[in-house]
Amino acid sequence: MLEVRDVTVRYGGHVALHSVNLGVEAGRVTGLIGPNGAGKTTLFNVLTGLLPPSSGHVLLDGQEITRLAPYRRARRGLARTFQILELFGQLTVLENVQLAARLRRRSAPGAAADPRALLARVGLTALADRRADTLPTGLGRRLELARALAVRPRVLLLDEPASGQDEEETAAFADLLGELAGEGLAILLVEHDMTLVMGVCAHLYVLDFGTLMAEGDPASVRADPRVREAYLGTVPGPGEAGLAATAATTGSAGEEPR
Incomplete structure (x- = not known):
């Protein structure tokens, strides 16, 4: 589904990645x-x-x-979560997922997931109305996952x-x-x-x-x-x-x- 072929990344004389292959x-x-x-x-x-990359190729589904x-x-x-939490802190837990679902619907009508169902799946239903920036890190990780899944x-x-x-x-x-x-x-x-x-x-x-x-x-x-x-x-x-x-x-x- 996702393939990396001979990817190299250079920063001046420093090589951060050297001819990496991954599937x-x-x-x-x-x-x-x-x-x-x-x-x-x-x-x-x-x-x-x-x-x-400085050289190499990335392929998605060929x-x-x-x-x-x-x-x-x-x-x-292609969706990701981040090493440092990247939540919309002033929005609620539910609004974070709704926003991702709404953006998905704009690019692919009818394809977005149900935000409340996703919160239930990651165990955050009870926190749906809580502001995202008040969540401890562990719960924030779950919210990031739900938001990523919202784009299917x-x-x-x-x-x-x-x-x-x-x-x-x-x-x-x-x-x-x-x-x-x-x-x-x-x-x-x-x-x-x-x-x-x-x-x-x-x-x-x-x-x-x-x-x-x-x-x-x-x-x-x-x-x-x-x-x-x-x-x-x-x-x-x-x-x-x-x-x-x-x-x-x-x-x-x-x-x-x-």
Whole structure:
């Protein structure tokens, strides 16, 4: 559904991404992990048109979109959430989702989702009339997801959506991602919570210093000694709790350096 071919991003003499290749399939969650500064958010910005690549190509459903404006990509079915919350703070929770649905109807009449149904799906019905800027971060993440779903995307890019959520909220969020993928949505997930990543992703890509270090199913990536040394930690433990704790030391708050 979404494909990256040999994408490179340069800032003067600094190479932020080097010949990255990546594919996101419909009907599953694909993970993109790596230390802070690895280039994950930079890649998201390339995918959504906020940052032009120095070279390489981005394709959506087989069609070239490398030079399309962000709003044209959105109309073709690409939606994202942000590492730093980007809500309309002075609007209510419901109004945030209604606005996205209204914009979708303008570009594709009759295709928008029901805002109240989306709030119910993410567990925010009781907060529909609350101003968005009063929400704690974890609930704000859920609102961003509902707003993204309001445009009925075919591909959903999630940038650290579990940040600010507690263990119970993250488990519910994992279930929701599984449901969305099961309905045919293609999801690309950037996340530091390794419990969530290993539990919900069917395929993983690992970036380090802008270069694709490894890819594969979660078990093979977890066992890769290069990945353990660079990101997950070298000491294996039962389950993923040890990996999550190790990954947390890389930090997940604030904007990722490019």
